[in-house]
Amino acid sequence: MMKKIFIILFAALVLQGCTAVAVGGAGAAGYYIGKDERDFDTIMDDAAITTEINAQLLSAKGVKTFDINVDTFRGVVTLKGTVPSYKIKRKVIKICKKVKGVKKVISHLKIR
Numbered sequence: 001m002m003k004k005i006f007i008i009l010f011a012a013l014v015l016q017g018c019t020a021v022a023v024g025g026a027g028a029a030g031y032y033i034g035k036d037e038r039d040f041d042t043i044m045d046d047a048a049i050t051t052e053i054n055a056q057l058l059s060a061k062g063v064k065t066f067d068i069n070v071d072t073f074r075g076v077v078t079l080k081g082t083v084p085s086y087k088i089k090r091k092v093i094k095i096c097k098k099v100k101g102v103k104k105v106i107s108h109l110k111i112r
Helices: 002-015 019-035 040-059 086-098
Strands: 068-073 076-083 104-111
Touching: 040 068, 040 076, 040 086, 076 086, 086 104
Parallel strands: 076 104
Antiparallel strands: 068 076
């Protein structure tokens, strides 16, 4: 069970560009959790939301996921990056809103 939790956390952090986990592995993940004000369950819920959004964006037509950063904090998803059009921006936001556990989506996405 604990291994599965660390795999989910690791995937979520790597997909959102957290170099501390990529460089430090499980030790860095433990440090990250220790420095966060959220409890462990909330961190895991947020990581699962981020992972699910990134997975859905990967399969979404016209969306370049490497241009979008997804960050989740207590169910609030913040999007940063660039997209090619307003249509894709709306699509990304819609995908985020459909993910279980998302309370709000804040978009800082810019149109290229």
